[in-house]
Amino acid sequence: DAKTTQPTSMDCAEGRAANLPCNHSTISGNEYVYWYRQIHSQGPQYIIHGLKNNETNEMASLIITEDRKSSTLILPHATLRDTAVYYCIVSRVTGNQFYFGTGTSLTVIP
Amino acid sequence: DTGVSQDPRHKITKRGQNVTFRCDPISEHNRLYWYRQTLGQGPEFLTYFQNEAQLEKSRLLSDRFSAERPKGSFSTLEIQRTEQGDSAMYLCASSSRFGLAGGPSNEQFFGPGTRLTVL
Numbered sequence: 211d212a213k214t215t216q217p218t219s220m221d222c223a224e225g226r227a228a229n230l231p232c233n234h235s236t237i238s239g240n241e242y243v244y245w246y247r248q249i250h251s252q253g254p255q256y257i258i259h260g261l262k263n264n265e266t267n268e269m270a271s272l273i274i275t276e277d278r279k280s281s282t283l284i285l286p287h288a289t290l291r292d293t294a295v296y297y298c299i300v301s302r303v304t305g306n307q308f309y310f311g312t313g314t315s316l317t318v319i320p
Numbered sequence: 321d322t323g324v325s326q327d328p329r330h331k332i333t334k335r336g337q338n339v340t341f342r343c344d345p346i347s348e349h350n351r352l353y354w355y356r357q358t359l360g361q362g363p364e365f366l367t368y369f370q371n372e373a374q375l376e377k378s379r380l381l382s383d384r385f386s387a388e389r390p391k392g393s394f395s396t397l398e399i400q401r402t403e404q405g406d407s408a409m410y411l412c413a414s415s416s417r418f419g420l421a422g423g424p425s426n427e428q429f430f431g432p433g434t435r436l437t438v439l
Contacts, residue, residue: 242425242426244426244427251435252432252433253324253411253413253430253431253432253433254363254411254413254430255430256427256428256429259425259427295362297362301426302426303425303426304426306426307353307365307368307376307378308353308355308363308365308426308428309365310355310362310363310364311362312360312361312362313362
């Protein structure tokens with residue numbers, strides 16, 4: 211599976227949009243982009259995933275560039291409870307393991 | 321609660337002892353994964369089951385580690401002769417062939433983890 215590159219840490223003001231970037235320049239045509247987050251001492255939580263189209267759900271939006279080499283997770287109105295480590299993962303759909311990397315530690319500031 | 325459950329949540333043991341962890345996946349999920357996470361790192365894959373068949377094992381899974389999923393439902397992870405380096409959070413996840421939106425997917429749903437401390 212392709213590997214991803216994310217900034218180590220980011221800050222965001224409460225109520226503002228948090229934009230978390232991810233580079234996955236070696237992504238294959240059959241690999242999806244998944245985003246998870248992990249709040250301290252809990253298991254990772256699924257946020258969203260996509261193949262090539264932009265996706266939105268009740269938690270976040272996922273913007274994937276046309277060449278699919280990078281993506282951005284958008285939390286539209288960050289709250290203090292969004293403080294967590296965010297992982298960007300690329301994976302095939304066929305029951306494959308996830309490579310998590312070290313993720314981006316997002317701190318939402320009051 | 322219909323999520324993934326793990327038992328125990330915490331385990332403290334002495335070096336050299338054997339420990340066993342249990343994972344109960346979401347009931348209709350046929351895929352089950354074990355990961356290990358140490359402080360400051362992301363989860364690392366250990367092994368994967370599809371139904372009762374163990375299809376993938378990481379090189380991290382030494383001979384002291386064994387995982388089973390005898391009836392394709394719950395799974396156990398056993399560590400024999402524990403070492404201090406085994407101290408970590410052990411995470412279990414499950415998935416089905418189809419995602420929340422109905423199409424094919426690999427959305428993995430994680431349990432709360434078992435935190436192992438080896439003294």
